[in-house]
Amino acid sequence: MPKQFTRTYRLWHWLLALSVLGLLATVLLRKTFLSWRSNAEIIQAQLAQLGTGITAENAAIVAKAIRAPMWEWHYTFAVILGLAIALRIYMIATKQAQLPIIVFMKASGSEKLKTGTYMLLCFTIAIMAISGTLLYFHEFLGISKEGAAGIKEFHEWMMQPLILFVLMHLAGVLRHELTTKEGIVSKMIHGGS
Secondary structure (H helix, E strand, C coil): CCCCCCCCEEEHHHHHHHHHHHHHHHHHHHHHHHHHHHHHHHHHHHHHHHHCCCCHHHHHHHHHHHHHHHHHHHHHHHHHHHHHHHHHHHHHHCCCCCCCCHHHHHHHHHHHHHHHHHHHHHHHHHEEEEEEHHHHHHCCCCCCCCHHHHHHHHHHHHHHHHHHHHHHHCCCCHHHHCCCCCCCCHHHHHHHC
16 A cells, blocks of 8 residues: 655645744744733833833843844744745645645535635645745835735734634644544654555
């Protein structure tokens, strides 16, 4: 029996998983532990307790400097996502995979929900990648500050359905693993046989 998941497919899957989870983790850090607003307040309060003053503006500069390396990780995970997308395009071009819309259209009635969700996940990731790229290169592309702000707002909003789809994917894998006992996780690691 041939392997269910080829090496190329598994490489694509794990590159995609690493990049999406890494990107979400950096955003989670940005919104929680590395929030420059919260950390600026902490810096200002702690320095005041030590008898040293700092302006709110300078505290914000320090807080933003603390979280700057996290953004480098965000960009690194974005490059990994770009590699995963390029690999998927290669797989489609070489007939190792199909476009998600084709998979959805060919699916039977019972598979429509699963393939439709997968198609929406792919669409969401593509939109996130495009909007993130536009944000990163907005100056080079001549996008105004206002335009970049709108793209940023949209990019951040799109994170919500992405989180939903990732949770649905993980729940589906867990359900499949516990109910069908096919060893889907093992096959995604080792290829299956």
